[in-house]
Amino acid sequence: MEEKDIKKRLVELLEKSYSPYSNFPVASIVIDENDNYYEGVNVENKAYPSSLCAERNAITTAITGGMKKIKKIYVIADIDIPISPCGACRQVMSEFSTKDTEIILYGTKTDDELRYNEEEILPYSFKL
Numbered sequence: 001m002e003e004k005d006i007k008k009r010l011v012e013l014l015e016k017s018y019s020p021y022s023n024f025p026v027a028s029i030v031i032d033e034n035d036n037y038y039e040g041v042n043v044e045n046k047a048y049p050s051s052l053c054a055e056r057n058a059i060t061t062a063i064t065g066g067m068k069k070i071k072k073i074y075v076i077a078d079i080d081i082p083i084s085p086c087g088a089c090r091q092v093m094s095e096f097s098t099k100d101t102e103i104i105l106y107g108t109k110t111d112d113e114l115r116y117n118e119e120e121i122l123p124y125s126f127k128l
Ligand SMILES: [Zn+2]
Pocket: 053, 054, 055, 056, 085, 086, 087, 088, 089, 090
């Protein structure tokens, strides 16, 4: 799937977000090391800490599907700048990234995009 099609699919996925408390839908797509494709949206809960971000939802779905490492992860929100993943998501991305992993960030109301690798998006991540 080409990146313009991935962005289009991400916009479609925003409709599946369960975000009645924040009204801030987020969607994510993970491509793994074997070019398998996984989707995720944010899923909120009235007990707020029980909520799950779209990125971690896509990553946990990918792990369930057999992913070992992220090749690319895309994230989008309905805003006028590229979305900025939270710290917890950055740490989870770090866990499953390689030096070649690409993190691509979009907003629906801008053509701007940001591209990072794991070290750029989470310098000095927690590692054992
Ligand atoms: Zn997050």
